[in-house]
Amino acid sequence: MFPFFRPLQILKLFGIPIRIDPSWMLIFFLLTYQLATVIFPFELGLRFRRGVQFDVIALAVIASFLLFASVVAHELAHALMARWRGVSVLGITLFIFGGVAQIGDEPDSAATEFLIAIVGPLISFVLAILAAGIWIWLQALEAMNALPRLSIFLYISVVAFYLAQANLLLALFNLLPGFPLDGGRVLRAIVWAILKNQRRATFWGMVSGRGVAVLLASVGIFFIARGDFEGGWLLLMAWFLWRAAGDAYHSLVARELLKNITVGEIMRSPLQRVSETLSLRELAESFASSLCSPALAMDWNGSAVGLIGVEQLKKIERAKWETTRVRQAMLPLADMMVAPNEAALRALRVMSEQDRDDVVVIQDGHVVGSVGRAELARYLQSKGE
Ligand SMILES: [Zn+2]
Numbered sequence: 001m002f003p004f005f006r007p008l009q010i011l012k013l014f015g016i017p018i019r020i021d022p023s024w025m026l027i028f029f030l031l032t033y034q035l036a037t038v039i040f041p042f043e044l045g046l047r048f049r050r051g052v053q054f055d056v057i058a059l060a061v062i063a064s065f066l067l068f069a070s071v072v073a074h075e076l077a078h079a080l081m082a083r084w085r086g087v088s089v090l091g092i093t094l095f096i097f098g099g100v101a102q103i104g105d106e107p108d109s110a111a112t113e114f115l116i117a118i119v120g121p122l123i124s125f126v127l128a129i130l131a132a133g134i135w136i137w138l139q140a141l142e143a144m145n146a147l148p149r150l151s152i153f154l155y156i157s158v159v160a161f162y163l164a165q166a167n168l169l170l171a172l173f174n175l176l177p178g179f180p181l182d183g184g185r186v187l188r189a190i191v192w193a194i195l196k197n198q199r200r201a202t203f204w205g206m207v208s209g210r211g212v213a214v215l216l217a218s219v220g221i222f223f224i225a226r227g228d229f230e231g232g233w234l235l236l237m238a239w240f241l242w243r244a245a246g247d248a249y250h251s252l253v254a255r256e257l258l259k260n261i262t263v264g265e266i267m268r269s270p271l272q273r274v275s276e277t278l279s280l281r282e283l284a285e286s287f288a289s290s291l292c293s294p295a296l297a298m299d300w301n302g303s304a305v306g307l308i309g310v311e312q313l314k315k316i317e318r319a320k321w322e323t324t325r326v327r328q329a330m331l332p333l334a335d336m337m338v339a340p341n342e343a344a345l346r347a348l349r350v351m352s353e354q355d356r357d358d359v360v361v362i363q364d365g366h367v368v369g370s371v372g373r374a375e376l377a378r379y380l381q382s383k384g385e
Contacts (some may be wrong), residue, residue, distance in 0.1 A: 178212025209245025269369030
């Protein structure tokens, strides 16, 4: 994909990468604009003030950053709880409707699922209460005429009120009982504990997610019918949720299927070999004639050092194929190995963790094959998923 549209890593907290999707930047801008032109001037009683209002703009930017920090705190709570319960965490991505904490695998028990899901809204509630506390305290001071007009305290009070509302909304929205929203995950954990079956619980989770999606869409249509086009946001959200609910269920079914088959049963084997000193142009010609992708890259004394396939080739500009060697474009072998008797799900996990499309299968120190997303997809397709 074009690099601009990929989520951008902006910082790392507790070793967890925090990424921002470009759609979030749009929301950040719209939010700051709305705060600076409508909400804050109204609450500060400055609606009729003329000229560029630098103080209000600065306030809006600060409030947007604090909201951003609130969303990160919510997702970080999910991620740290997951890690504490032994579930690997890939990172946090912020996108148009907030954020998502990506975990490496499904939680292994209903209790773990419950704890990971509940802690996010809990943190949002705590933040809402803290902000409301500050607001109430400043309101009380103002009521006693202890605050000068337009003082720094008044500014803080306006931001605190906004953050209290926003965090409360964040907590309540996420607690809607539609999987994969947090509330839906709590629901799934409870059904899971009752039925003792994760798959059936997830099926009911999907039903709950789609139910809430239909509800959101109906409310959206109701607003639009009344001429309030902000209802369009609800329609968009409903569509996201409908799709996410289905995806989450199918991904669970897929994971179960991949748990029950070994890498050895679906790997590509044996791999053909190419020299790591071959130029990419020569490699492309070989792929076009007889070489199967991916191939094993060998060094001069005959040891396998990497994996090179059509995907790696495509990542290099065609103009550079003449001067680039296989060595420079290949995936190094280190850290991307699985054994033939391991579950195919483990291969998927290694690929997700390393953001790669293929892993090498090693037995007794020798490369015996490779398995990639293509093999996994083909297998799942054959099972009707
Ligand atoms: Zn959450």
